[in-house]
C-alpha cells in the first residue's frame with residue numbers, strides 16, 4: 001500500500017507536504033523548524049514522511065518543515081527579514097512576513113486538524129533535556145496527555161497554562177490537542193534523540209489509530225514528570241551584558257538558592273552569581289556565553305516532592 005504525498009505552497013514560500021492514507025482517519029498537523037536554528041525537528045519530519053510512504057496510513061498528515069524557510073536558511077531562531085520569532089507570532093496576520101507565515105500555518109495546517117505535534121529543540125544558543133510537553137488545560141488536555149505519553153520521551157512536562165503566540169496556544173484555543181518536543185540543540189543532532197522524535201511521531205500516529213499498532217512505542221520505563229512553568233521568556237534573566245558560564249547541566253535537579261552559573265564582564269570580572277529562586281529541574285539553560293542584559297539564562301520546571309534526587 002502506497003501513501004500519496006502532495007505538496008502545497010502556503011504563505012511566503014512555505015511548503016506543506018500532505019500524506020493521505022488510503023483509509024479515512026484523523027488529521028495530524030506536524031511542524032519542524034518553527035525556529036530556524038533547530039534542525040532536529042526538520043530532519044525528523046522528513047524521516048517521518050519517508051516512513052509514511054510505505055506505511056498503511058489512515059487519515060492525513062499535514063507536515064511543514066522548515067516552518068520558517070528564511071529563518072532556517074539563516075540558521076537563526078528569528079527571521080533575518082523582519083526579526084520576528086515565529087513561535088511568538090501565532091495566530092498571525094498579514095503584517096510582516098513572519099506574521100503571514102504564522103497565519104498560513106494556523107489556517108492551512110493547524111485550524112481543522114485533530115492533533116498538533118510541533119518539534120523544537122534548544123537551538124544554537126540554549127540547552128534543554130529531551131522531553132515532550134503539553135498543556136493541562138481546557139477540553140483537549142486529556143488527548144494531549146495521551147499523545148505526550150505515546151510520544152515516549154523520557155521526560156514529560158505538563159504545563160498549567162501557555163503563553164500566547166505559540167502554535168500550541170492557537171491549537172488549544174481551538175480545542176485541538178497539542179504536544180511539542182524539545183532536545184539538546186547546540187547546532188548538532190544526536191542520533192538517539194532523532195530516533196525518539198521519529199519513533200515518537202509514528203507512535204502518536206499509532207496511538208490515534210492512524211498507523212498499525214506495532215508502530216506504538218513502548219518505552220522500557222515510564223516518563224519522569226515535570227510541572228508548571230514553560231514560558232521560557234519568563235525565566236531568570238541576566239542583569240548585565242557579559243559572558244555566561246554555566247555550572248549545571250540542562251535536566252539537573254537543583255535546590256532553592258543553588259548556583260546555576262556565573263556572569264563575567266568582558267573585562268573578566270565576576271558580575272553575578274546566578275542562583276535558583278526555587279527548587280526544580282533546569283529545563284532551559286543558556287549555552288551561548290555572550291549575553292545581553294535581559295536575556296534569559298535559565299528556566300525551571302517543578303518536580304514533585306519525593307521525586308527530587
Ligand SMILES: [Zn+2]
Pocket residue numbers: 034035038087120121123
Ligand atoms: Zn524552538
